[in-house]
Amino acid sequence: MAYRHFAFMAVLSGLALSSVASSEVTRIDVAEQRTWVGGKAFGEVGAYELIRGTAHYEVDPNGPSGQGIADIELAPRNAQGLVEFSGPFLMLRPADPAKANGATVVEIANRGGTQMNYGFFTADSFKLPDPGDPQFRQTTIFDLGYTVAWVGWQGDLNPDQFGLSVPTGTGEGPVRLVFDSKEAKAGISLNDPDHYCAKGENARAVVRPLLTLKDRGEPLDPSWFSFSADGCTLKVRKPLDARYMYEIIYDGAPARVMGVGQAAVRDFGAHLKGRGTASVLNQRADARQLLAYGYSQSGRFLRDYLYRGFNADAGGQKVYDGMIIAAAGAGRGSFNHRYAMPGEAGNSVLSVLRAVDLYPFAETSAPDIDGSGMASAVDRSRAQGVMPKVMHTFSSTEYWARIGSLLTVSPDGRTELPLATESRLYYFAGTPHSPGFGKPEAVNRIAPFRRNYNDDMFFSLNALLVDLQAWVRDGTEPPPSLYPHPGDTLVPQQQVRFPKLPGVHFPVSLPPVWQIDFGPDYATKGIIANEPPKVGIRYPLLVPQVDADGNELGGYRGVVTAVPLGTYTAWTPPEPDVAGLGYLSGLSGGFLPFARTRAEREATGDPRLSVEERYGDRAGYEAAVQVAADKAVAERMMLPQEREILVKYLGRVWEAIYPEKAQ
Numbered sequence: 001m002a003y004r005h006f007a008f009m010a011v012l013s014g015l016a017l018s019s020v021a022s023s024e025v026t027r028i029d030v031a032e033q034r035t036w037v038g039g040k041a042f043g044e045v046g047a048y049e050l051i052r053g054t055a056h057y058e059v060d061p062n063g064p065s066g067q068g069i070a071d072i073e074l075a076p077r078n079a080q081g082l083v084e085f086s087g088p089f090l091m092l093r094p095a096d097p098a099k100a101n102g103a104t105v106v107e108i109a110n111r112g113g114t115q116m117n118y119g120f121f122t123a124d125s126f127k128l129p130d131p132g133d134p135q136f137r138q139t140t141i142f143d144l145g146y147t148v149a150w151v152g153w154q155g156d157l158n159p160d161q162f163g164l165s166v167p168t169g170t171g172e173g174p175v176r177l178v179f180d181s182k183e184a185k186a187g188i189s190l191n192d193p194d195h196y197c198a199k200g201e202n203a204r205a206v207v208r209p210l211l212t213l214k215d216r217g218e219p220l221d222p223s224w225f226s227f228s229a230d231g232c233t234l235k236v237r238k239p240l241d242a243r244y245m246y247e248i249i250y251d252g253a254p255a256r257v258m259g260v261g262q263a264a265v266r267d268f269g270a271h272l273k274g275r276g277t278a279s280v281l282n283q284r285a286d287a288r289q290l291l292a293y294g295y296s297q298s299g300r301f302l303r304d305y306l307y308r309g310f311n312a313d314a315g316g317q318k319v320y321d322g323m324i325i326a327a328a329g330a331g332r333g334s335f336n337h338r339y340a341m342p343g344e345a346g347n348s349v350l351s352v353l354r355a356v357d358l359y360p361f362a363e364t365s366a367p368d369i370d371g372s373g374m375a376s377a378v379d380r381s382r383a384q385g386v387m388p389k390v391m392h393t394f395s396s397t398e399y400w401a402r403i404g405s406l407l408t409v410s411p412d413g414r415t416e417l418p419l420a421t422e423s424r425l426y427y428f429a430g431t432p433h434s435p436g437f438g439k440p441e442a443v444n445r446i447a448p449f450r451r452n453y454n455d456d457m458f459f460s461l462n463a464l465l466v467d468l469q470a471w472v473r474d475g476t477e478p479p480p481s482l483y484p485h486p487g488d489t490l491v492p493q494q495q496v497r498f499p500k501l502p503g504v505h506f507p508v509s510l511p512p513v514w515q516i517d518f519g520p521d522y523a524t525k526g527i528i529a530n531e532p533p534k535v536g537i538r539y540p541l542l543v544p545q546v547d548a549d550g551n552e553l554g555g556y557r558g559v560v561t562a563v564p565l566g567t568y569t570a571w572t573p574p575e576p577d578v579a580g581l582g583y584l585s586g587l588s589g590g591f592l593p594f595a596r597t598r599a600e601r602e603a604t605g606d607p608r609l610s611v612e613e614r615y616g617d618r619a620g621y622e623a624a625v626q627v628a629a630d631k632a633v634a635e636r637m638m639l640p641q642e643r644e645i646l647v648k649y650l651g652r653v654w655e656a657i658y659p660e661k662a663q
Contacts, residue, residue: 024065024263024314025271027056028089028279036092037133043143047095051280052129055089055151055271058082059263065314069259070337070526074169085260087152087164088129089268089281094145097284101145103469104272104287106320108265108298109150111343112161115295115326116141116148119458120465128162138645140462147286151268153261153301154342156194163193164264168256171338172199174531175252178210178352181240191232194343197253198231205250209241213347213512214535216247247352249531252339259336259526262301262310265292269319289472291322291465292388296433297345299328300356304335307360309380311388318386322472324464326393326457327433329402330361332377337518337526348401348511349587353533355522357513361406363420369411369515369537378420389471390423391464393457394483396544396552396570397433397587399490403513405542409486411515413540416486426464426637427483427555428457429544430568432589446572448503452589453653454568456558459646460632463639479636484554490542499550501592502604505573514538549608550592556637559646562628563621565611565657566593593657611658618654625650 036050059065060082061072075083094100107116109128117126120141123134128150141148150162157163175196179188190197198205207225209217225236231253240246271277272287294302302325305311311319334341334355344351359368360375367374381387398404407425408417419425432452470476484490498506515536519529544552550567561568572590595601595610615621629647632638638646 024057024059024267025055025277025279026058027277028271028281029054029056030280032130033280035095037136042094042139045094045096045099045143045145048092048142049095050131051091051093053089054086055264055268056084056086057260057264057267058084059260059267060314063314064316065263065267068308068310068336069257069263070340071169071171071255071257072259074171075167075257075260076169083167083257083260085164085166085264087264088162089149089151090129090131090162091147091149091281092142093147093284093286097286099145100147100284100286101469102285102473103289103291104147104149105141105291105293105465106149106151106265106269106272108153108292108294108301109162110294110296110298112152112154112157112163114150115298116293119461120148120293138642140639140642141465143641144462144466146465149268149272149281151265153264155256155258155261156340156342158193164261166256166258166260168254171255171527172252173255173338173528174249175339176247176249176531177234178245178247178350180245181242184234184236184240184246187236188234189232190234191230194341196255196339198227198234199251199253200231201227201229203227203231203251205248207246207248209244209246210352211244213352214514216532217244245350245352247532255338256340258340258342261342262305262308262336265301265305266310266313266319270313270317273319275313275315275317289321289469290319291324291468291472292320293324293326293465294328295326296328297333297343299325300331300333300345301335301342303328303377304332306381306387306390307332307377308336309384309386311381311386312384316384316386318388320388322389322391322468324391324393324461324468326461327395327398327402328392329394329398329404330406331357331403337522338528340526346402346511347513353516353535355518355528357403359411359515361403361411362408362417363423364417366410366415366417369539376420382420387420387422389468390420391468391478392419392423392425393460393464394425394427394555395431395433395435395457396429396568397431397589399427399484399541399543400570401433401511401587403539403541405486405490406539408483409490409542411539413486413542419481424478425481425483426460426479427544428454428460428561429552429555429557430454430561430564431457431558432568432570433587435588446590449569449572449590449592452568452570452591454560454589454591455649456556456560459558459642460556460637462642463637466639467636482554482556484544484552486542489545489554491545492540493543496543496546498546499548499607501550501567501608502606504592507571507573510541510543512538513541558637559625559628559632559650560653562631563624563650564594565621565653566591567608596658596660618658621654622647622651
């Protein structure tokens with residue numbers, strides 16, 4: 001289709017539309033609108049249509065639409081005194097409006113990519129903003145008639161990525177960058193989208209080695225490093241000690257106004273609901289229930305979005321009716337402050353002392369660990385009357401590396417806190433943050449672990465989506481929350497009764513997280529004065545207790561975990577070069593297979609029963625899988641149409657783990 005332009009219209013069909021005050025999408029430019037995948041029929045829904053292009057936004061720095069955006073008052077303005085920005089969108093919807101089921105799911109892109117592929121659907125490739133016409137192995141979300149959309153929000157991506165073109169303001173201050181000796185050899189570009197240039201070649205700067213995440217060595221002599229003339233390259237003149245990571249703090253050039261990304265997600269959602277500007281995206285009734293989905297970084301984005309009160313549009317109306325916040329833990333992110341770095345993820349992945357894991361964490365008000373404050377992570381959304389229905393999903397990694405216990409336990413670790421009445425939490429026991437994604441043969445480089453192939457969460461996502469839509473649409477209660485509780489199935493790491501397995505060393509600690517202070521203006525204005533931040537009390541974190549096999553208790557045991565072939569962990573022992581920083585060697589977790597026979601396990605001293613003792617043979621294992629799959633469907637944690645997909649997948653798992661017994 002030729003390029004089409006949908007301009008803002010004040011009147012449509014004789015009816016006055018709301019002004020930009022209630023919806024800040026001013027224009028939708030459609031670059032492509034076509035039948036998707038050659039008209040492939042998705043179940044009874046039939047063909048889908050693809051629409052992609054650019055959304056244009058304006059917010060009033062002095063009005064409701066600009067509230068809560070750090071440095072918005074310092075951004076350039078157009079002739080009307082408004083701040084402009086723009087970014088890509090993609091929509092996939094049933095070609096026949098009558099076949100759409102009334103719900104639109106907006107995925108918050110993760111660093112410019114989708115996390116819906118393998119879970120909601122499975123395609124051989126799927127890239128934003130143009131997914132092409134992929135080949136599919138699973139199409140459930142489309143078979144069910146959902147409209148699915150994506151909108152760019154992240155302002156520190158490359159121009160060819162699915163991000164957002166954000167304005168640069170006039171705000172300045174200190175910038176902190178962490179790097180290692182290998183990066184320093186070639187010179188470090190500060191002109192990449194996820195960095196900030198220094199304020200010229202003479203910018204003030206201090207470089208120190210990191211002895212731990214919070215302890216620094218003596219500053220290096222200034223003769224060791226310099227900036228390029230434009231301040232956009234850091235040059236290190238002498239070799240650095242490979243044992244350490246290094247930190248530079250320097251005076252930054254004017255900062256980009258990253259917080260408009262949260263306004264983009266808000267205003268695009270309001271646009272889909274038909275508020276304000278008319279376009280091809282909102283002239284059908286496809287968003288009677290508007291749902292958001294975010295995994296990992298994108299889930300933390302949604303937590304921060306609710307914390308900051310962005311689910312109310314400029315007219316005060318609710319935007320997203322429901323959310324699946326997946327694999328986010330209890331943190332938020334570096335999304336909306338001066339020198340924000342949206343790609344940073346927290347201490348557990350060496351995003352050192354970033355504005356990610358900050359109080360408040362829970363959905364019930366509680367004081368911070370030092371007794372100060374009394375707040376929850378959803379106070380603003382609740383006060384505005386725009387709190388959506390929320391489903392949190394946790395993998396095991398969220399407890400081990402993403403401060404998950406603080407969602408339901410007070411910051412001092414002493415008191416259990418309830419979820420909001422609008423929320424559910426489903427903890428998928430033994431699942432990793434980044435599982436095998438259908439590749440059970442994957443190996444972990446740290447012996448004797450294999451990569452954790454436990455995909456239980458991903459086989460439940462479509463069922464939870466159906467549950468969420470029903471909850472929003474007509475109040476049908478979803479399955480009850482399933483997560484561990486302190487004093488029973490949620491305990492300090494030192495109290496985990498992990499079995500003694502040959503060659504396996506249980507972690508001695510968790511990645512540390514402290515109360516951190518960025519300065520007096522951070523909470524109200526998003527201005528960081530303290531770099532590095534002042535480090536306060538360490539938060540006590542809890543993790544799930546385990547059974548005699550080392551498999552976790554207190555959560556939902558999907559089919560993989562209910563019929564185990566080994567021990568499933570979120571951790572592997574830290575690699576020596578980062579052990580001192582509390583790193584858990586990535587997010588893919590570990591898998592320790594059971595011995596094939598009793599004789600094999602006795603020969604190695606493995607206390608866990610073998611698969612022979614548990615199931616007899618492959619037929620016995622597969623029979624147990626069938627029973628567990630039926631149970632998952634009955635509990636509304638898996639859709640019937642995905643049952644056989646999982647059963648076949650676990651047949652492949654058996655063959656990958658015990659190839660000599662493959663049938």
